[in-house]
Amino acid sequence: MHPILKLVSQRLALGLLLLLAASALIFVGTQILPGDVAQSILGQSATPEALANLRRDLGLNEPALSRYFSWLGGAVQGDLGTALTNGQDIATSMGKRLGNTLFLAFWAAVVSVPLAIFLGLVAVRYKDRWPDKMISAVTLTSISIPEFLIGYVLMYFIGVKLGWAPSVAMINDSMTLGQKLQAIALPVTVLTLVVLAHMMRMTRAAILNVMQSAYIETAELKGLSSFQVIARHAFPNAIAPIVNVVMLNLAYLVVGVVVVEVVFVYPGMGQYLVDHVAKRDVPVVQACGLVFAAVYIGLNMIADIVSILANPRLRHPK
Amino acid sequence: MQDQLDYLAKRASAGKLSRRDFMGKASALGVSAAAASTMFATAAKAASHKKGGDLKIGSTGGESTNSLDPATYASQVPYHNGRQFGDTLVEVSPNGEIEPRLATSVESTPDAKTWMFKLRQGVEFHNGKTMTGEDVMKTMERHSNEDSKSGALGVMKNIESMKVEGDTFSVTLKNANADLPYLMADYHLIVQPNGGMDDPAAGIGTGPYKVEVDEPGVRHMYSKFANYWGDDGHFDSVEILAINDATARTAALQSGQVHLINRLEPKIAGLLSRAPGVTVQSTPGRGHYVFIMHTNTAPFDSKELRLALKYAINREEMVEKILRGYGSVGNDMPINAAYPLFDSSIPQRTYDMEKAKEHYAKSGHDGSPIILRTADGAFPGAVEAAQLFQQSAAAAGIPLEIKREPNDGYWSEVWNKQPFCASYWGGRPVQDQMYSTAYLSSADWNDTKFNNPEFDAKLLAAKAELDLEKRKALYSEMGHIVRDEGGLICPMFNDFIDGVSDKLVGWETDPNGELMNGQVTRKLSFA
Numbered sequence: 001m002h003p004i005l006k007l008v009s010q011r012l013a014l015g016l017l018l019l020l021a022a023s024a025l026i027f028v029g030t031q032i033l034p035g036d037v038a039q040s041i042l043g044q045s046a047t048p049e050a051l052a053n054l055r056r057d058l059g060l061n062e063p064a065l066s067r068y069f070s071w072l073g074g075a076v077q078g079d080l081g082t083a084l085t086n087g088q089d090i091a092t093s094m095g096k097r098l099g100n101t102l103f104l105a106f107w108a109a110v111v112s113v114p115l116a117i118f119l120g121l122v123a124v125r126y127k128d129r130w131p132d133k134m135i136s137a138v139t140l141t142s143i144s145i146p147e148f149l150i151g152y153v154l155m156y157f158i159g160v161k162l163g164w165a166p167s168v169a170m171i172n173d174s175m176t177l178g179q180k181l182q183a184i185a186l187p188v189t190v191l192t193l194v195v196l197a198h199m200m201r202m203t204r205a206a207i208l209n210v211m212q213s214a215y216i217e218t219a220e221l222k223g224l225s226s227f228q229v230i231a232r233h234a235f236p237n238a239i240a241p242i243v244n245v246v247m248l249n250l251a252y253l254v255v256g257v258v259v260v261e262v263v264f265v266y267p268g269m270g271q272y273l274v275d276h277v278a279k280r281d282v283p284v285v286q287a288c289g290l291v292f293a294a295v296y297i298g299l300n301m302i303a304d305i306v307s308i309l310a311n312p313r314l315r316h317p318k
Numbered sequence: 319m320q321d322q323l324d325y326l327a328k329r330a331s332a333g334k335l336s337r338r339d340f341m342g343k344a345s346a347l348g349v350s351a352a353a354a355s356t357m358f359a360t361a362a363k364a365a366s367h368k369k370g371g372d373l374k375i376g377s378t379g380g381e382s383t384n385s386l387d388p389a390t391y392a393s394q395v396p397y398h399n400g401r402q403f404g405d406t407l408v409e410v411s412p413n414g415e416i417e418p419r420l421a422t423s424v425e426s427t428p429d430a431k432t433w434m435f436k437l438r439q440g441v442e443f444h445n446g447k448t449m450t451g452e453d454v455m456k457t458m459e460r461h462s463n464e465d466s467k468s469g470a471l472g473v474m475k476n477i478e479s480m481k482v483e484g485d486t487f488s489v490t491l492k493n494a495n496a497d498l499p500y501l502m503a504d505y506h507l508i509v510q511p512n513g514g515m516d517d518p519a520a521g522i523g524t525g526p527y528k529v530e531v532d533e534p535g536v537r538h539m540y541s542k543f544a545n546y547w548g549d550d551g552h553f554d555s556v557e558i559l560a561i562n563d564a565t566a567r568t569a570a571l572q573s574g575q576v577h578l579i580n581r582l583e584p585k586i587a588g589l590l591s592r593a594p595g596v597t598v599q600s601t602p603g604r605g606h607y608v609f610i611m612h613t614n615t616a617p618f619d620s621k622e623l624r625l626a627l628k629y630a631i632n633r634e635e636m637v638e639k640i641l642r643g644y645g646s647v648g649n650d651m652p653i654n655a656a657y658p659l660f661d662s663s664i665p666q667r668t669y670d671m672e673k674a675k676e677h678y679a680k681s682g683h684d685g686s687p688i689i690l691r692t693a694d695g696a697f698p699g700a701v702e703a704a705q706l707f708q709q710s711a712a713a714a715g716i717p718l719e720i721k722r723e724p725n726d727g728y729w730s731e732v733w734n735k736q737p738f739c740a741s742y743w744g745g746r747p748v749q750d751q752m753y754s755t756a757y758l759s760s761a762d763w764n765d766t767k768f769n770n771p772e773f774d775a776k777l778l779a780a781k782a783e784l785d786l787e788k789r790k791a792l793y794s795e796m797g798h799i800v801r802d803e804g805g806l807i808c809p810m811f812n813d814f815i816d817g818v819s820d821k822l823v824g825w826e827t828d829p830n831g832e833l834m835n836g837q838v839t840r841k842l843s844f845a
Contacts, residue, residue: 035730041383041390047472047762054467085383086390086534087519093382096533152565160572167569168376170537170559265561265570267536275381275535278726 003316008305015297019290023075026289027068030282036060037084037280058084071283080287085279090287094272098291100171101261101268104184105253108191113246116196120203120242121230127208136204139197151190151263158186169264187264191257195249202245206238213237240307247303255292367824367843373553375838376567376576380560382535386521388508389461389468394580394832395538395560397505401836402540402556403444404508404523407435407454407487408499410747410835412828414658416499420449420509420524421487430494430782435487435502442545443511444521444528451482456513458489461506470506472755472762494782496789500747505836526551526840535560540839552843568817571596577819580832583698584642587815600644601814603829604656604745604752607640607697608648609690609707611805614767615737617688618805622681627688628667628807629674630711636809639706640699644815648808651801652743652752653793656811656829659749659786661794664801674714687719691732695725696740703809704740734765741765742812747830749793753777757800766805773799821845 038054055061062070074081080090119139123132142150159167165185175183210216211234219229258270265271269288276284308314379394388400407421416424421435441449460466462474478492491498508523521529526548527540540556559576561567567579568586572593582590582598591598611618611627618624633647646654649666692704701722708718723732723739732739746752755761758777759769773796780792800806814832818825824842828835834842 034727039730041392041467049464049762050467050469050471053465057465057467083383086385086387088534093534097382155566155569160569163573166575167573168559168561168566168575172531172533172537262563263566265559265563265566267533271535272382275383279381279383281383 004305004308007308008301011301011304015294015301018297019293022293023072023286023290024068026286027064027071027282030277030280030285031064033277033280035280037282040279041085067282071286075286075290081283083276083281083284085276085281085284090284094269094284094287094291097267097269097272100266101254101257101270103171103180104187104191104257104261104266104268105250107181107184108188108195108253109250111188112192112195112249113199115192116199116246117203117242119196120200120207121227121235123200123204124207124211124230124234125226132204135200139193139200142193143195143197147190147194148259148263150193151186151260154186154189155263167264169266171267184266187257187260187266190260190264191253194260195252199242199245199249203238203242206241207234210234210237236310239310243306243310244303247299251296251299254295367552368845369552369843370554371552371844372555372557373578373822373839373842373844374557374559374576375833376559376561376570376579378560378562378564378567378581380535380558380562384534385519386529386532387514387518388506388510389466389470389514389518391506392469395558397831398558398833398836399521399538400505400508400523401525402527402538402558402839403521403525403529404510405525406505406507407437407502407509409837410500410503410830412826412830412835414747414829416503420454421502424499426496426498428784430491430496430498430784432488432490433498435489437485437487438547439485441524441547443524444543445511447511449509449511449524451485451487453511453513454487454509455480455482456515457507457509458513460513460515460518468506470504473501473504473751493778495750496781496784497748497750501751503747505831527553527556530555548840550837550840553839556839571817571819574819577822578833578838579817580814582815582817584640584644584815587644588642590817595820597818597820597825599814599816599818599825599827601816601827601829601832602646602654602656602811603814603831604654604747604811605743605814606648606652606654606745606808606811607636607700607703607742608652608740609704609807609809610739610741610766611807612737612767613803613805614769617681617683618737620681620683621803622677623683624805625802626674626677626681626714626716627711629670629677630714630716631707631807631809632669632710633667633809634669635706635710636703640703641810641812644813646811646813648810649801650804650806650808651797652745652756652806652808653749653797654811656745657749657752659790659793661790661797664794664797667801669710671714674711674716678714678716685717687717689719689721689738691721691723691736691739693723693725693728693732693740695728696733697742697812700740707809734763749796750777750781753796753800754781757804768800768804768806770799770803773803 037058038051038060041054082089119135123135126132155167158164166183169183169187171180171183207230216229216233219233258274261268261270273288377395377398384396386399388404391397391400405419407419408424409417409419411417420438420441422438423436424433426433437451437454443449458480461468461470462477476491476493476495477489479490481488511522521532526543526546528543530541531537531539538558542551542554561570564583568590570576571579587598590596611624613619628650637645637647649664653660655662690704692700694701704720708720711718733741746755756763756765757768759774776792776796780789783789783792816833821844822842823845826834
């Protein structure tokens, strides 16, 4: 078997095992949390009688283990079940939310990844001169400010004072692509500012590292311009660490944007997960956890494969 | 006769009937001149509203876990959802009177045990079916039978039997209750086809707006129902957006993305009131922020210690610092002037260090710190309020130790379980309901574990007392008992603070609930 294929299949199998472990961990976690879904649904207005009725109807009187395995049995067959709290089909309602999260993550990535890499290249080209220092200072400042604060500041100045973009990013199916893009302008800006520094710094460091090599000196000696040296000789050799950090940030854009979603009232997965954790709606939390874990594992796998492909020494191991 | 009158009123509000014609036709139907005049005024007022427009409301309390099933309503967005698509039999008016909705009149037998609701005829559900007495009875059954998970189960437990005869729905109670119509105005009790037995979360009701989009935790979209029975509900569409973050909600109102928001934070309300294009509406309500002590648990089983703590709290300071003036001081009883039959002569308890010290000494407490549990989610500012309480109590020599609990699980693990904690009550339309819900010794939510036979006897006596003067006297005595003997420390009553765009007209003060008791989409219109 081709070594790459073998690697991918190994990674896939390992990923599935990881998913199973994650689902068990999530289930245990939700069982440890105080209170249960019946208590959370009825809230302060719960009477013992109503609680007992709700618990019976939701099947909460079953032992925890048998609930986990009946859920697992369904999930393996692609049936994520229905939410305990409102009886909606989980796959349908989560699919919509996941679509929204991916939409936001996609556009944030479209803006931030090329920008970060470009800024990284510029920083290398003007190393230790004012463009390098300014880029580093600005991006490090923006990553150091908590994202909710950037969100509120942009909301106030751009949303309320200038009125250029809506202050809450609520999108729905009846909007056109243009309207949707306008609606998510502010959250995309915030996310870009948050992930920019990490990717930019990594690009800069990786390329600088390569720039010490002898073949770069050769390239310079044969008269290539400094941008050509970076783009043709340094960048391909620096691609592995860059892809790694890009993938990590993409994963963050999908699974880590809860705060930005809450601030801008964006109907994505983060808010959806938080709501259901608060209500102890275990099947939904499980399903969200699986999706998040799958995204993380998948993106990391891509990063590994790309770095192997980019490096002949890894491609043909001895 | 009611049908014909409704028809006339509709014609009048559509501007197709002059006052003279209306009065003539109404009196031909046997209506007194005064009543007909009022009816015409109401109809004409409806006519003055501009029709149309798309209203957007930004509301807190919306989660992806919400359902349209009225039995499950426990937060703000579901509450407002119910107000759009559904109707209750009766509603409580801003003045605290019973207003007809799906029932046109209410009568009781002299012993207040059997109540007759005359049902409105020709009311259409959003699925095209006509509402029948059977639908009403099934609805009440669903909220009260032994399988019920309804938030209204507590108020429905007293029902012994129900029946429908012609257009009259009657309820017989186990124990007399002079306030039953107020209980039937509970926002959970929305009449659904076949009582919602088939599909409780379908969102089919008789209200002015029918469900178009239901995305829990994101938005709920409604369009005007063409065959709505009433003449209110002036918008073409209503959209309720779940915006739980207070800053985002305020920004959405300021930037014009929504027209109405609820639950403004007191610290923002003062600033927002100076912003252009919006008005801050502050409505004194019946909700109150409290510290509750279990009267059956040491050390709070000592009346002297309870009194010491009650004298050791500075109510004015709390209203000023926690509510920023958007509220009023409490008096260690759950009742204030917003309730009918309130006795304003009950003396106001104030911060009194000397008395606190005196009662504390008498209680013989060993001086160990008294643990007060609180969380941000107990009520807005609950942690700060506990700190203020700690300081004012320390000045009187009473050591309080604050234990901060997580919001998550607060209502299941701390409230009603721990002997001393911060909490809130949303208030009820009438005194009887408030006392029966939380102060009767056998009540499910007796969160102060209050057990006073004299109080219980007076509460039962007041329930059956149709003479208002006598009832008021009984309520006054009960108020004194709770204030002096009970485990409730009630420093403040909070206002409902809503933000309203200046594009809307028709606002009126309604102490029954936020956003005009949820009636904004029915009573307001665009200017």
